[in-house]
Amino acid sequence: MQFDRISFLKQLKARKERIEQHLLGCLPVDAYPPVIHQAMHYAVSNGGKRLRPIMTAEGAVLAGMPDQLVMTTACAIEMIHCYSLVHDDLPAMDDDDLRRGKPTCHIVFGEANAILTGDALLTRAFELMAANAAEPGIDPGNAVRAIREVAAAIGSSGMIGGQVLDLQWVGQQIELKDLQCLHLLKTGALFQAALRAGAILAGMDEERLKALDDYARHFGLAFQITDDILDVNGNEELIGKPVGSDQKNQKTTYVSLFGLEAAHDLARQSAEQCLQALAGFGREADFLRNLVCFILQRDN
Amino acid sequence: MQFDRISFLKQLKARKERIEQHLLGCLPVDAYPPVIHQAMHYAVSNGGKRLRPIMTAEGAVLAGMPDQLVMTTACAIEMIHCYSLVHDDLPAMDDDDLRRGKPTCHIVFGEANAILTGDALLTRAFELMAANAAEPGIDPGNAVRAIREVAAAIGSSGMIGGQVLDLQWVGQQIELKDLQCLHLLKTGALFQAALRAGAILAGMDEERLKALDDYARHFGLAFQITDDILDVNGNEELIGKPVGSDQKNQKTTYVSLFGLEAAHDLARQSAEQCLQALAGFGREADFLRNLVCFILQRDN
Numbered sequence: 001m002q003f004d005r006i007s008f009l010k011q012l013k014a015r016k017e018r019i020e021q022h023l024l025g026c027l028p029v030d031a032y033p034p035v036i037h038q039a040m041h042y043a044v045s046n047g048g049k050r051l052r053p054i055m056t057a058e059g060a061v062l063a064g065m066p067d068q069l070v071m072t073t074a075c076a077i078e079m080i081h082c083y084s085l086v087h088d089d090l091p092a093m094d095d096d097d098l099r100r101g102k103p104t105c106h107i108v109f110g111e112a113n114a115i116l117t118g119d120a121l122l123t124r125a126f127e128l129m130a131a132n133a134a135e136p137g138i139d140p141g142n143a144v145r146a147i148r149e150v151a152a153a154i155g156s157s158g159m160i161g162g163q164v165l166d167l168q169w170v171g172q173q174i175e176l177k178d179l180q181c182l183h184l185l186k187t188g189a190l191f192q193a194a195l196r197a198g199a200i201l202a203g204m205d206e207e208r209l210k211a212l213d214d215y216a217r218h219f220g221l222a223f224q225i226t227d228d229i230l231d232v233n234g235n236e237e238l239i240g241k242p243v244g245s246d247q248k249n250q251k252t253t254y255v256s257l258f259g260l261e262a263a264h265d266l267a268r269q270s271a272e273q274c275l276q277a278l279a280g281f282g283r284e285a286d287f288l289r290n291l292v293c294f295i296l297q298r299d300n
Numbered sequence: 301m302q303f304d305r306i307s308f309l310k311q312l313k314a315r316k317e318r319i320e321q322h323l324l325g326c327l328p329v330d331a332y333p334p335v336i337h338q339a340m341h342y343a344v345s346n347g348g349k350r351l352r353p354i355m356t357a358e359g360a361v362l363a364g365m366p367d368q369l370v371m372t373t374a375c376a377i378e379m380i381h382c383y384s385l386v387h388d389d390l391p392a393m394d395d396d397d398l399r400r401g402k403p404t405c406h407i408v409f410g411e412a413n414a415i416l417t418g419d420a421l422l423t424r425a426f427e428l429m430a431a432n433a434a435e436p437g438i439d440p441g442n443a444v445r446a447i448r449e450v451a452a453a454i455g456s457s458g459m460i461g462g463q464v465l466d467l468q469w470v471g472q473q474i475e476l477k478d479l480q481c482l483h484l485l486k487t488g489a490l491f492q493a494a495l496r497a498g499a500i501l502a503g504m505d506e507e508r509l510k511a512l513d514d515y516a517r518h519f520g521l522a523f524q525i526t527d528d529i530l531d532v533n534g535n536e537e538l539i540g541k542p543v544g545s546d547q548k549n550q551k552t553t554y555v556s557l558f559g560l561e562a563a564h565d566l567a568r569q570s571a572e573q574c575l576q577a578l579a580g581f582g583r584e585a586d587f588l589r590n591l592v593c594f595i596l597q598r599d600n
Contacts, residue, residue: 028457036456036464087419091392092411111392112467115415119387119422120456126426127451133444140440144433147447151427156336156420157328164336167412 003293011287012294015057019050019074026075026128039109039117040124044082047100051223051291052194053078058288059198059212062281065137070198072132073146076125077194080154083121084190086114088163126151129197138201146197153193162186166251174252180221188220207280214277215288222270222295228253229263230300271296303593311587312594315357319350319374326375326428339409339417340424344382347400351523351591352494353378358588359498359512362581365437370498372432373446376425377494380454383421384490386414388463426451429497438501446497453493462486466551474552480521488520507580514577515588522570522595528553529563530600571596 023044031037053074057067067074089096089104090111097107106114126147133143152158162185169182195216199209232255250256254263274292278285323344331337353374357367367374389396389404390411397407406414426447433443452458462485469482495516499509532555550556554563574592578585 031457033461033464033468035468036461040456087415090412090415092415112390113464115387115390115392116460116464119418120460122419122422123451123455123460127448127455130444130448130451133441140444141433143444144430144440144447147444148427148430151423151430155423155427156340157331160416160420160423161333161336164333164413164416168333168335 003290005294005297008290008294011290012054015054016050018071019053019057019078022071023050023053023075023078026072026079027124035109035113036116036120039105039113040120042108043086043105043117043121044079046082046085046102048078048081050078052081052190054291055191055195055216055288056198059195059200059204060202061198062208062212062284062288063199063202063204065202067198069135069137070132070201072128072135073197073201074194076128076132077150077190077197079121079125079128080150081190083118083125084154084159084163086118086121090114093163093167132201139203142201142203146200149200150193150197153189158185158189158193162189170251172252176257179252179254179257183221183224184217187224188217191220191223192216211277211280215274218270218273218277219292219295222267222274222292225254225263225267225270226295226298228255229260229267230298231255232260267296303590305594305597308590308594311590312354315354316350318371319353319357319378322371323350323353323375323378326372326379327424335409335413336416336420339405339413340420342408343386343405343417343421344379346382346385346402348378348381350378352381352490354591355491355495355516355588356498359495359500359504360502361498362508362512362584362588363499363502363504365502367498369435369437370432370501372428372435373497373501374494376428376432377450377490377497379421379425379428380450381490383418383425384454384459384463386418386421390414393463393467432501439503442501442503446500449500450493450497453489458485458489458493462489470551472552476557479552479554479557483521483524484517487524488517491520491523492516511577511580515574518570518573518577519592519595522567522574522592525554525563525567525570526595526598528555529560529567530598531555532560567596 024041027041027044028037029041056070056074056077060067060070085099086105088094089099090106096104098104104114105117109117129147129150130143132138132146133140154160156164162182165178165182166186169178174182192213195212196209199212204212231253254266258266271292275289278289324341327341327344328337329341356370356374356377360367360370385399386405388394389399390406396404398404404414405417409417429447429450430443432438432446433440454460456464462482465478465482466486469478474482492513495512496509499512504512531553554566558566571592575589578589
């Protein structure tokens with residue numbers, strides 16, 4: 001399969017626009033109290049790539065269901081991602097003032113409101129996943145299973161656990177296996193749950209679900225490694241340099257552990273494993289295949 | 301109906317112990333990373349009265365289902381209550397160092413871990429509610445409805461909205477209608493959702509659900525007014541004194557608005573309305589009736 005970047009970017013843009021259209025419809029605009037709803041709206045309107053909800057939609061399509069029927073769950077997944085960013089940016093956590101060039105939620109709305117905004121987005125996500133069960137053709141048992149799996153993936157032994165480790169290990173040199181565990185929890189678990197949730201709602205069989213797990217796990221890894229590579233562009237002094245006491249807030253990355261070239265190789269290996277995981281699928285999985293090629297070439 | 305306090309306290313204690321036994325079983329002890337699971341355990345082991353999960357159990361019993369079948373959802377409701385306390389206590393919120401005489405979660409585990417502990421308890425609550433659908437005799441459609449209603453009750457237009465208003469109005473004198481709105485959201489919504497969740501899982505009809513709504517709303521009010529009354533014990537200078545600029549962190553309460561005697565009267569009126577709401581139920585609702593009498597006499 002040849003990767004046609006121009007054509008793929010058009011497909012990606014169309015999917016992103018559909019998600020964003022639905023996403024704004026999932027957030028009440030005029031609700032009371034105003035400030036929390038403005039802050040929720042601000043937190044989801046941050047120009048993200050919307051990869052996770054796009055995966056949920058693809059999961060359904062791969063199981064033969066129109067993605068419109070899982071769009072509410074897709075938006076819930078994006079809200080979970082946005083909540084995690086709002087809380088990660090807080091002064092007590094990573095203390096970031098900017099995200100994608102815009103002031104972070106706590107800078108605009110204050111720290112208390114930012115904590116509550118994250119809480120509210122997480123809560124709204126579960127409300128939406130439960131609401132998705134009302135779509136025609138969705139089995140309530142599958143809806144319950146999707147909720148349960150997403151909750152497990154983003155909980156204390158999943159995404160939140162990853163954030164705990166991330167904070168714990170700031171300024172420490174960690175080993176490859178710890179770095180992989182950290183990213184599997186912090187980034188991989190949500191990608192995996194996002195893809196599975198759409199597929200489960202559409203009634204996919206266990207064998208194919210397992211293939212999607214493999215894809216998502218390796219995709220999360222490729223995504224994280226390329227993220228690390230992007231981070232050192234303009235910060236070349238970090239390459240191959242161990243995390244030391246002179247760089248207090250620095251985190252161990254694939255690039256700091258192995259250098260830039262080896263990190264590129266690792267990303268390519270993960271991408272290769274993504275493609276292998278999809279071997280049992282036909283042309284209907286081409287979008288997911290292309291997505292991996294796209295991630296290898298990403299520039300933001 | 302005569303209120304027999306001694307006999308009721310025994311019933312309450314037995315119910316509380318059953319909830320706490322199940323609650324600890326709902327939290328993994330040895331899971332990784334250790335610190336977040338220790339903090340979650342600490343946050344739920346705070347000696348609360350467990351009134352909300354007890355209500356969930358009663359909701360099921362009123363609909364003719366053994367409460368064992370909704371115990372997981374009852375524990376989820378208590379985790380939601382505990383998450384809200386952990387986040388409310390944070391430095392950016394009410395900044396409390398002690399809760400029920402013990403150091404608050406952020407004092408023991410640090411601010412970042414406390415934020416994540418709240419997030420994790422909320423997330424685990426939804427995982428448990430979804431898991432409850434696997435109990436025999438629970439209809440997955442009812443499970444989805446319970447999840448949806450609980451999420452709506454504790455979201456940006458419910459409990460979280462109440463906390464937003466609470467923070468917004470600190471140090472301001474507010475009117476009765478605003479105070480009622482605040483408590484309906486901050487306290488009432490979770491009581492209502494707790495009672496409804498058990499009843500919905502057990503398949504209660506709409507008319508009786510509506511009666512439980514009335515009960516829970518007035519119960520929340522009586523609970524809040526008696527809370528305000530307890531708060532002024534030992535702080536008699538607050539009674540009937542408007543919130544002014546010299547009392548910066550003070551909040552408007554029923555006692556500050558109306559004085560102690562009128563607050564007692566309001567609590568009694570709310571209790572009376574609780575009993576009226578249960579008029580269509582028989583002896584099976586005696587526990588809920590007694591609970592109202594108990595709240596009027598509460599000393600903590």
